[in-house]
Amino acid sequence: MEIIERRLRTWEPDKDKANRFADVLDGIKHDVAIRDLDSNEIVLLQKKIDLASIIDLPNLLRHLRLKGNFTQARTGSMQRASGIKAKEQWFGYIPPDTLKRRYAINRSALYAKNPELGYGLEHLTPVLWNMLKQTLPEQTMMHEATVTESIHKDWWLENCPFTSGIINHTNVLPYHKDRGNLKDSWSMMLALRKGDVGGALHLPEYNETIAVPDCSITFFNGQKYWHGVSPVALQHKDAYRFTLVWYVKDRIKVCQSREEELDRAANSAYKGSRSSNPARTKKK
Numbered sequence: 001m002e003i004i005e006r007r008l009r010t011w012e013p014d015k016d017k018a019n020r021f022a023d024v025l026d027g028i029k030h031d032v033a034i035r036d037l038d039s040n041e042i043v044l045l046q047k048k049i050d051l052a053s054i055i056d057l058p059n060l061l062r063h064l065r066l067k068g069n070f071t072q073a074r075t076g077s078m079q080r081a082s083g084i085k086a087k088e089q090w091f092g093y094i095p096p097d098t099l100k101r102r103y104a105i106n107r108s109a110l111y112a113k114n115p116e117l118g119y120g121l122e123h124l125t126p127v128l129w130n131m132l133k134q135t136l137p138e139q140t141m142m143h144e145a146t147v148t149e150s151i152h153k154d155w156w157l158e159n160c161p162f163t164s165g166i167i168n169h170t171n172v173l174p175y176h177k178d179r180g181n182l183k184d185s186w187s188m189m190l191a192l193r194k195g196d197v198g199g200a201l202h203l204p205e206y207n208e209t210i211a212v213p214d215c216s217i218t219f220f221n222g223q224k225y226w227h228g229v230s231p232v233a234l235q236h237k238d239a240y241r242f243t244l245v246w247y248v249k250d251r252i253k254v255c256q257s258r259e260e261e262l263d264r265a266a267n268s269a270y271k272g273s274r275s276s277n278p279a280r281t282k283k284k
Contacts, residue, residue: 001031001032001033001047002028002030002031002032002033003032003033003035004028004032004033004034004035004208005034005035005036005037006034006035006036006037006206006207006208007036007037007038007206008036008038008205008206009205009206009207010205011204011205011226012226013174013175013176013204013226013228017174020174020175020176020228021172021174021175021228021230021231022175022200022202022204022209022228022229022230022231023230024200024202024209024230026200026209026211027200027201027202027209027210027211027212027230028046028208028209028210028211029211029213030048031046031047031048032045032046032210033045033046033136034203034206034208036206041139042136042138042139043206043220043221043225044203044206044208044210044218044219044220045132045135045136045139045217045218045219045220046210046211046212046216046217046218047131047135047216047217047218048213048215048216049128049131049215049216049217050215051190051215052215054127055124055127057215060117060120060124060192061192061240063114063116063117063120064117064167064169064192064240064242065240067113067114067117069089069109069110069113069114070087070088070089070167070169071087071088071089087168087169087170087171088166088167088168088169088171089108089110089166089167089169090108090109090110090164090165090166090167091107091108091110091111091117091118091121091122091164091165091166091167092107092108092121092122092157092162092163092164092165092246093105093106093107093108093155093157093163093164093249093252094106094107094108094164094249095249095251095252095254095255096255096261096265103264103265103266104261104262104264104265105155105252105255105261108164121165121167121244122157122158123158124190125157125158125160125162125246126158126159126160128188128190128217128246129160129161129162129188131217132188132217132219136219139186139219140219142184143161143185143186144161146161146182146183146184146185147161147162147182147185147248148161150182150253151163151182151248151252151253151255152255152256152257154257154258154261155252155255157246160246161185161248162188162246162247162248163247163248163249163252164246164247164248164249164252165244165245165246165247166244166245166247167242167243167244167245168242168243168244168245169240169241169242170196170232170234170240170241170242171229171232171243172199172229172230172231172232173227173228173229174228175202175204175226175227175228176226176227176228177222177223177224177225177226177227178222178223178247179223180249180250180251181222181223181247181248181249181250182223182248182249182250182252182253183223183250184221184223184224185221185223185247185248186219186220186221186222186223187219187220187221187222187223187245187246187247188217188218188219188245188246188247189212189217189218189219189243189244189245189246190215190216190217190243190244191212191213191214191215191216191217191218191241191242191243192214192215192240192241192242192243192244193212193213193214193240193241193242194214194238194239194240195234195235195236195238195239195240196232196233196234196235196239196240196241197232197233197235198230198231198232198233199212199229199230199231199232199241200212200229200230201218201227201228201229202227202228202229202230203220203225203226203227204226204227204228205225205226206225209230212243222245222247
């Protein structure tokens with residue numbers, strides 16, 4: 001594995017959101033780690049893996065391509081940058097949101113539509129996580145310690161320090177930070193792609209680009225550093241580009257044990273139903 005040393009530089013994205021896209025089309029394709037010259041810490045890892053020897057890869061791709069139940073990406077500029085209709089789907093846990101009358105933490109809607117895919121991705125979590133632990137023991141240990149301090153283990157995916165995930169389907173992402181993630185937590189990304197060009201991950205603060213090749217895992221702190229994805233072009237009808245990202249949702253840190261959350265949700269739902277019906281709260 002190549003170790004590239006870079007010094008963190010001051011960088012801010014263009015104020016015009018329409019110009020917040022990486023213009024690089026290529027990147028490092030081999031196994032690589034980026035090390036910060038000042039802190040001497042690894043800040044990103046890209047590693048190719050033999051995924052086909054571990055799981056039923058054709059079956060996973062079949063579910064992603066034909067049964068993913070994707071929703072349209074919320075940011076219209078993503079579509080304009082690539083000319084492709086960007087799609088996404090969440091897996092893992094979704095935090096409660098009383099404004100949406102979601103009183104309890106729960107798994108995403110994917111599990112009702114395609115439970116085999118949802119639970120399949122959960123079962124894949126320890127496989128990838130153990131690979132990272134062997135390659136980057138120090139960084140994975142720090143990530144796990146951070147998650148342990150804030151997130152109840154009832155909400156860890158397969159006893160691994162991630163709560164949630166997103167499947168990006170040919171998405172071109174503008175420069176951003178993953179502000180919804182738990183502070184100081186890292187993200188784990190699996191790339192599955194065929195017949196496409198572009199789609200590289202650019203870290204402008206380190207002035208480095210990785211190609212995110214097929215069947216590779218990437219581990220980095222997307223909550224801390226700016227990053228973006230370069231334009232994607234699909235070269236034939238069977239081409240695809242999926243990135244599956246595991247992360248830790250910050251809002252889940254308020255959730256307690258599974259049993260306590262069920263009680264809290266029941267109480268919240270009861271109060272919500274009474275407040276929405278004044279006749280029930282009127283004194284006799």
